[in-house]
Amino acid sequence: RQVVSGRMMDSLFMTARDEQLHSLRREADHFGISIFGDGATIRKIPLINILAASPNNAFALLDIVDCSSHLAAGGKKDAPYISNMILPLIKMIEGKAENNHSKKKPGLVDLVLFDGASNVVKAGKLLAINYPRITSLHGAEHVVSLFFRDVYTQVS
Numbered sequence: 001r002q003v004v005s006g007r008m009m010d011s012l013f014m015t016a017r018d019e020q021l022h023s024l025r026r027e028a029d030h031f032g033i034s035i036f037g038d039g040a041t042i043r044k045i046p047l048i049n050i051l052a053a054s055p056n057n058a059f060a061l062l063d064i065v066d067c068s069s070h071l072a073a074g075g076k077k078d079a080p081y082i083s084n085m086i087l088p089l090i091k092m093i094e095g096k097a098e099n100n101h102s103k104k105k106p107g108l109v110d111l112v113l114f115d116g117a118s119n120v121v122k123a124g125k126l127l128a129i130n131y132p133r134i135t136s137l138h139g140a141e142h143v144v145s146l147f148f149r150d151v152y153t154q155v156s
Contacts, residue, residue, distance in 0.1 A: 020057065020060040020061075021060075021092070021093060023054075023056045023057040023060070024052055024053075024054045024056070024057045024060050024093060025054070025093070025105065025108065026054070026055075026056045026057075027054070027055050027056060028054045028055075028105070028108045029105060029108065031054060031055045032054070032108065032109070032110035032111060033052055033053070033054045033093060033108050033109045033110065033111075034052065034053045034054070034109075034110075034111040034112070034113060035050065035051070035052050035062070035086060035089070035090070035109055035111070035112045035113070036050075036051055036052075036053070036112065036113040036114065037049050037050040037051060037086075037114060037120075038114070038115055039077060039117075039120075045066060045068055046066075046067040046068060046071055046077065047064055047065065047066055047067065048064070048065045048067060048077070048082065048085065049061070049063070049064050049065075050062045050063045050064075050065065050085070050086060050089060052089075052093065052109075062089045062092075062093075063085070063089060065085050067081075076119075077119060078119050078122075079119050079120075079122035079123040079125075079126055080123075080126065082119060082120055082123035083123040083124075083126035083127050083130075086112070086123070086127060087127070087130060090109045090127070090131065093108060093109060094106050094107070094108050094109060107131070107133045109131065109133075109134060110133050110134055110135065111134065111135050111136075111137065112124045112127055112128075112134055112135075112136050112137070113136075113137050113138070113139070114136075114137075114138050114139070115138060115139050116138045116139055117138075120138065121136070121138045124136025124137075124138065
């Protein structure tokens with residue numbers, strides 16, 4: 001049994017990431033790119049997944065951030081922390097040259113979507129300050145789930 005690691009693993013990762021970025025950017029100057037994500041705690045590990053979508057790639061995983069060390073150091077998953085983890089990803093998407101002849105393409109990311117938690121709603125607003133073309137939307141499912149959780153605990 002052989003394990004892929006080291007330079008081979010790095011090369012595979014870089015190739016896959018470049019393919020994802022290429023498909024995200026194709027036609028993005030006309031249709032834009034959306035970034036979306038959500039937090040999850042899996043086996044007591046606080047994670048935030050960050051994904052992107054465009055017409056040619058409906059699901060590109062940009063990053064899964066392990067927040068453990070940040071939280072252990074006394075940090076919080078607050079708006080500045082979340083926006084600071086997404087800003088480099090936007091720069092990566094918009095600054096990745098497709099070939100030697102193409103230019104960087106600012107303004108491709110035009111939409112960020114999160115659940116309705118206040119920290120990520122504020123993070124979206126912070127991203128819009130740095131990128132004025134970005135519209136930040138949040139879903140109501142977070143608020144609805146909190147409402148029903150409160151109703152359920154009152155009935156029980």
